[in-house]
Amino acid sequence: MKTNCVEARTAVLGVLLLAFLVGCGNGTSSGGPDATPPEVWKTLNGKEPLVTGHRGASGYLPEHTLASYTLAIEQGADFIEPDLVATKDGHLIARHEPEISTTTDVGSKPEFADRKTTKTVDGAPVEGFFASDFTLAEIKQLRAVQPRSYRPQEHNGKYEIPTLEEIIALAKQKSEETGRVIGIYPETKHPTYHADLGLPLEDKLLAALEQAGLTGEGAKVIIQSFEVGNLQYLRQKTSLPLVQLVDADGVALDGKIKLAPPHDKPYDFAKQNDPRTFADLLTDEGLTFVATYADGVSPWKRYIVSVEGVDANGDGEADDVNGDGTVDDADRKALAPTDLVTRAHAKGLFVHTWTFRSEGMFLAEDYGATPAAEYEVFYRLGIDGVFSDFPDEAVKARARLGL
Known part of the structure; x- marks a missing residue:
């Protein structure tokens, strides 16, 4: 580990959170007389929670496009989130998965028909078209599409697939235009899969951030991953805040978390026959372990x-x-909150959670198809940040509770 890395990353995290919270203002609201604000935010640092545009403003525009990220920024998001995968020639581009047929128009391109194949991703066979079989020049011939049929389709085919460098440039440009610093929250997608292809993500990510001047104290970057080993590797290389993502396979009838491959554990754990599951990372012992290499946890x-x-x-x-x-979810009722946020805070870990969506099917019956009702529950619990497909709703709900 670099000399004084722990102290450095603590300082970076503090500057990062402070800069955003100051930039967001006090969030005073016209939300109505029934909006009783908390006396203090129960976040780790006592400030208001951060809002990250999940894949941009992906509830409105095709995800992981410059247009989607721009809209998220215009809606008040503090961070934009690029999921990173690698092209054949080693460029990092923003796609939710290495398989790109559901989020691009590649299937309509006869010149690429022979690229369709089956690959193993996190131990499971996946059929389709993979970014790692295309050069960046070929990727730039594709256009993004909306993968969810219940969301607007009229923007399909309009927008290019952006590179990490283009996303960084956008964040810098919008920071200058808006007068508030826009953060970047990249996720290294399936790092073991990419490493096995000879296309490791970590050093390329750090190199792009360094070239953009986003590696030192005050850089507005948080790096996240569902795997553990690559975060531990990154911890040796950078003092930027790191976040352990925690997945699951769903919930049972009684609300208990279901775990099933490949969503039962970090894939590097599966390859190493490590018995620990994602749920194990959220026990007191697991949180203590996470705190050895990460600054936050994102379940x-x-x-x-x-x-x-x-x-x-x-x-x-x-x-x-x-x-x-x-x-x-509209057929289900919300249960009493767990004590996870409190326990993570006790270990010095901030807690960001996902994914908030405004469609009624994603809102428990208790919330009356009102997104703000769900945000309020989480904000009052002391959550440090949310990932939302509809960042405007997250920002408005936060302002409604703001001091």
Whole structure:
């Protein structure tokens, strides 16, 4: 580890959070007389939580495009989040997965039809088109599409796939235009998969950040990963804040977290036959371990507030309570919060959680199809930051509770 790395990363984190919180202002709100603000924010540093545009403002525009990131910034997001995968010639581009058929128009390009293949990603076979089989020049011939059918489709085919360097340039440009520093929250996607291809992500990410002057004290960057080993490697190389993502496979009828491959544990743990699961990383012992290499933990929000279904017919499955033909979160009730945020804070770890979406299918019955009601629950618990597909809703809900 670099000399004084622990002290340095602590200082960087403090400057990072302070800069954003000052830049966001006090968040005074016209949210209405029923919006009783907390006496103090219960975040790790006592300041208001951060809002990250999840893949940009992906509820409105195709994800991981400069247009989506721009909209998130315009809506008040403190950070924009690029998921990073590698091209054949080693460039880092923003896609949610190495397989790109659901988020680009590659399937409509006859010149690339022979690229369709099956690869193993995190131990599971995946069929499709993979970024690692395309050069950057070829990737630039593609356009982004909206992968979720219930979201606007009229922007499909309009926007290029951006590189990390282009995203950094956008954040810098918008920082100058808005007068508030826009942060970058990159995720190294499937690092073991990329390393096995001879396309490791970590050093390329750090090199791009260094070239942009975003590695020293006050750099507005947080790096995240679902794997552990690459975060431990990054800890040796940088004092930038690091975040351990924590996944799951879903929730059971009673709201208990379900774990099943490949969402049961960090994939590097699976390759090493490490018995620990994602849930194990959130025990007191697990949080102590995470704190040895990371500054924060970012669990799926159901680890913090889960939901339970109704099983009227006794078949062991949640019922379609609202009769809309599907079983989703709108058919479930929110359970009492866990103590995860408090326990993580006691270990010195900030807690960011994901993903907040405004569609009714993602909102528990208790929230009355009102996104602000869900945000308020998490904000009052002391969450340090949220990832949202609709950053405008997250920002407005935060302002409504602001001091």
